[in-house]
Amino acid sequence: MSQPRSSYAVGTGLFIVLGFAALAYLATQTSSVANVRQGDSYVVDAQFTNIGQLKERAPVKVAGVRVGQVQSITLQPGRDVAEVKLSIDKLYDRIPQDSVATIFTSGLLGDQYVGIEYGSAKQVVAAGGTLARTKSTQPLEEMLGKFFGAGGVVDNVGGSYAVKASFTNVGTLSAGAPVKMAGVVIGSVQSVHADPVKLNADVVLSIDKRYDAIPDDSSAAVFTSGLIGSQYVAIQPGGSPDALKDGDEMILTQSALQLEDLIGKFLVNGSPSDKKDAGNGNK
Amino acid sequence: MNARAPQPRNVLTQSLAQIGACGLFLLTLLAAVPRSFRYLRETIRQLWFVGAMSLTIIMVCGLFVGMVLMLQLYHVLSIFGGTSASGMVVALSVYRELGPVVTALLFAGRAGTAVTAEIGLMRATDQISAMEMMAVDPVAYVATPRFLAGLIAMPLLSCVFCAMAIFGGHLVGVTWLGIDNGTFWSNMTAQVDVHTDIINGVLLKSLAFGAVVSLIAVFQGFTTPPTSEGVAYATTRTVVASSIAILALDFVLTAFLM
Numbered sequence: 001m002s003q004p005r006s007s008y009a010v011g012t013g014l015f016i017v018l019g020f021a022a023l024a025y026l027a028t029q030t031s032s033v034a035n036v037r038q039g040d041s042y043v044v045d046a047q048f049t050n051i052g053q054l055k056e057r058a059p060v061k062v063a064g065v066r067v068g069q070v071q072s073i074t075l076q077p078g079r080d081v082a083e084v085k086l087s088i089d090k091l092y093d094r095i096p097q098d099s100v101a102t103i104f105t106s107g108l109l110g111d112q113y114v115g116i117e118y119g120s121a122k123q124v125v126a127a128g129g130t131l132a133r134t135k136s137t138q139p140l141e142e143m144l145g146k147f148f149g150a151g152g153v154v155d156n157v158g159g160s161y162a163v164k165a166s167f168t169n170v171g172t173l174s175a176g177a178p179v180k181m182a183g184v185v186i187g188s189v190q191s192v193h194a195d196p197v198k199l200n201a202d203v204v205l206s207i208d209k210r211y212d213a214i215p216d217d218s219s220a221a222v223f224t225s226g227l228i229g230s231q232y233v234a235i236q237p238g239g240s241p242d243a244l245k246d247g248d249e250m251i252l253t254q255s256a257l258q259l260e261d262l263i264g265k266f267l268v269n270g271s272p273s274d275k276k277d278a279g280n281g282n283k
Numbered sequence: 284m285n286a287r288a289p290q291p292r293n294v295l296t297q298s299l300a301q302i303g304a305c306g307l308f309l310l311t312l313l314a315a316v317p318r319s320f321r322y323l324r325e326t327i328r329q330l331w332f333v334g335a336m337s338l339t340i341i342m343v344c345g346l347f348v349g350m351v352l353m354l355q356l357y358h359v360l361s362i363f364g365g366t367s368a369s370g371m372v373v374a375l376s377v378y379r380e381l382g383p384v385v386t387a388l389l390f391a392g393r394a395g396t397a398v399t400a401e402i403g404l405m406r407a408t409d410q411i412s413a414m415e416m417m418a419v420d421p422v423a424y425v426a427t428p429r430f431l432a433g434l435i436a437m438p439l440l441s442c443v444f445c446a447m448a449i450f451g452g453h454l455v456g457v458t459w460l461g462i463d464n465g466t467f468w469s470n471m472t473a474q475v476d477v478h479t480d481i482i483n484g485v486l487l488k489s490l491a492f493g494a495v496v497s498l499i500a501v502f503q504g505f506t507t508p509p510t511s512e513g514v515a516y517a518t519t520r521t522v523v524a525s526s527i528a529i530l531a532l533d534f535v536l537t538a539f540l541m
Contacts, residue, residue: 008331015335019439022446026485030374030449030468031475 040090041068042127046101047081052112052137054103059113060086061104067092070114086114086131095131097123102135112137159209160187161246165220170201171231171256173222178232179205186211189233205233207244215240219252231256308502311422312430318420319427326428333394333429334436338443340393341386345444348381349373349451357460366460370467371474373452378480382445384533387492390437391525395500398429399521402504403514411505426505430497437493438486445485483540488533495532496525 048054051073060068068088075082088095098119105112116131125131170192179187187207195202205220217238224231235250244250319326356369402425405411414421449471456462475481500521507517 008335009327011335012327012331015331015338015436016439018338019334019442022439022442023481023486025446026378026442026449027477027481030471031477031481 041087042090042093043071044086044088044095044125044127045130046084046086046114046134047130048084048101048103048134048136049081050103050136051082051084052103052105054084054112054114054137058111060088060116061113062092062095062116062118064115067116084114094124097121097125097129098133099125099131100133100135101131103137105137160206161209161212161244162190163205163207163244163246163248163250165203165205165233165250165253166195166198167201167203167220167222167253167255169255170203170222171224173203173231173233173256177230179207179235180232181211181214181235181237186235203233205250212243214244216242216244216248216250217252218244218250219254220250221254222256224256304506305498305502308505309498312427312498312501315420315423315427316431318423319431322424322428325424326431329428329432330436333390333398333432334439337390337393337436337440340389341440341444342447344385344389345382345447346451346454348385348444349377349448349453350455352376352381352448353452353455353460357456357462366462367466368470369462370452370456371470373456374449374471374475375480377445377448377452378475379484380533380537382448382485383441383488383492384529386441386444386489387437387496387529388526390433390440390493391496391500391522391529394433394436395496395521395525396518398433398497398500399504399507399518400514402426402429402501403507403509403517406505406507407509407511407514409509426501429501430494433497433500434490434493437496438489441485441489479540487540488536491532491536492529495528499525499528 054070054073056070056073058070059066060070068086071085071087073082073084086101095116096119098121100117100119102115102117103112104115119133173189173192175189175191177189178185179189187205190204190206192204193202194200203220207214214235215238217240219236219238221234221236222231223234238252352373353369356372357366360366360369360372402411405425411421411425414424453467457464457467503517503521503524507513
């Protein structure tokens with residue numbers, strides 16, 4: 001009994017060792033423990049007005065190369081700036097005092113990280129020092145909003161009048177969607193119905209009484225706010241001396257543009273050579 | 284548990300009676316754990332049998348699962364130009380689902396059936412009764428060591444399976460299909476989390492599966508009718524019941540752990 005026992009005992013021992021070796025391999029080589037590994041580091045403060053989706057342990061990069069990570073994000077009570085502590089590798093201890101810390105997004109939908117652009121000052125920022133110059137995150141919605149001329153504050157709609165407009169395609173426009181002029185909300189969509197005869201979409205817009213001087217040759221267009229935002233109706237004023245009245249129909253309309261078409265056009269026209277993005281570390 | 288209850292006609296009551304008897308048997312097993320420490324050598328022998336001897340099949344299957352997963356993902360992800368994420372998707376799907384589940388299914392087929400057949404034959408040849416005659420507790424000597432061995436072996440086998448699957452994915456993705464080596468690993472390490480994926484995914488799930496499979500195998504062996512036909516029937520039932528239990532438990536565990 002003792003001879004076979006020692007052989008299977010050794011085999012069993014080997015099996016257990018192999019199992020734990022596999023576990024150690026999974027835990028250290030294929031998971032984010034590998035990211036946490038960091039040598040000696042020093043801490044630098046930076047203050048941002050908007051950190052967006054930045055999280056603790058997000059990377060800190062210089063020229064797109066990881067030099068450290070975000071240690072903590074705190075908000076001081078009574079102040080509206082976020083205090084971000086960056087833990088940077090001791091190896092990179094010569095960051096100029098006037099460097100700019102910026103919050104970037106890797107890719108279109110990627111995670112956010114802090115990028116440091118070197119300044120030219122002689123003094124370097126010391127451990128525990130502060131990077132005074134920062135650039136906060138630019139929400140994608142704001143950028144696209146600027147681009148599309150959208151994004152505004154919702155007004156309280158008081159007394160209103162109804163105007164009809166018919167579109168060949170309203171996209172995902174639904175009742176209750178805002179009606180905007182110059183990016184400002186001036187009313188809302190009352191109803192969206194398909195016309196059984198003309199085979200297009202009849203939209204009834206309810207516009208605030210205060211805006212009673214909209215020319216009757218103004219055009220209505222269905223726009224999208226942001227990249228994947230909801231749709232709204234934008235009114236572009238025309239030049240007619242007569243104003244729109246209750247029950248009028250807007251003749252000039254522009255249907256919803258499919259975002260897919262837009263991006264498709266953009267991708268086809270955009271030159272592929274200028275796609276270099278130093279900040280985008282892992283593609 | 285030695286006296287077999289008269290078989291009820293109804294399928295529903297029958298399965299309910301089975302589940303109830305299985306639960307009671309688990310209590311007996313757990314109560315026998317302190318007594319079975321005397322038979323530590325037997326536990327090690329069983330660990331060798333159900334664990335170390337299953338390594339070959341687990342490693343080969345893990346390798347092929349990783350390889351085929353990578354091959355499939357590469358072709359789907361190349362439609363969206365996202366092939367660099369395929370290493371990460373292989374790692375996540377293996378850690379969270381495929382690793383523990385496939386290991387448990389293989390374990391039920393490789394080790395569970397053997398345990399049921401062995402204990403069933405012990406019953407059929409009156410060895411269990413002989414042990415009782417000699418004042419050796421058959422639960423502490425036969426059942427508990429096999430149960431504990433399965434409980435210990437499953438997480439270890441599952442880790443080996445996952446490591447081999449990653450290796451297989453790397454082999455196909457990097458060596459054959461030409462995904463960049465650095466991208467493969469950095470995407471993987473960026474997304475795999477030790478707590479949610481490895482501890483909750485691999486270890487906890489496979490521990491639960493190991494307990495269920497071992498319990499069903501030992502229970503079926505102990506309650507088999509002492510005939511050759513009964514042993515054959517019990518062995519089949521071990522595989523069927525284990526597979527259903529693994530897949531059902533997997534859903535429940537995923538729902539709670541995610």
